[in-house]
Amino acid sequence: MSLTIIAGFTAKTGREDDLRTALEAMIEPSIDEPGCLAYQPYTDPNEPSRMVIIEEWTSQDALDLHFQTPHFKHVAEVLDRLLAEPFTIRHLTDVN
Template sequence: MTLHVVAEFRAANGQEDRLRTALEAMIEPSLAEPGCLIYQPYTDPNDPSRMVLVEEWTGPDALDEHFTTAHFFHVRDVLAQILAEPMVIKRLVAA
């Protein structure tokens, strides 16, 4: 079962570039993980403080493994310092 993840972020005032950089830095190491199929951040063109991360994983086990990696722990710590509000993570599967 392919698992789709949509994560929504809102940077604190003045932290927009740090948010973009942090999410972009996650692309390469995440795609190198065995279960990661897609890992793509997007910026809202009308509000640069808002970003959405679209991910696709081979299943929930692959995503759970992602949450144990060093690069995830690093970005989690960075996000704790720069987000204006808690991130929202949605896990989705095809109907």
């Protein structure tokens, strides 16, 4: 059973492009990680300061390893400067 993650972000006013750049920079290194099945950021067209990343991982262990990577630790520091509020993470699993 895979694990789907929805991480939500709200940029500070005027930092929307910086947030988009930071999230896009996470795609390639995350996709290259063992256990990452999908990793895609999206912007809310009605509220450009709001963005999400929808991720799919083979297991909780793979996700836990993701949180320990240098690229995740770097983006977490960058997000501290760009976000209007702490980011949220929702863990979802298949209904069946």
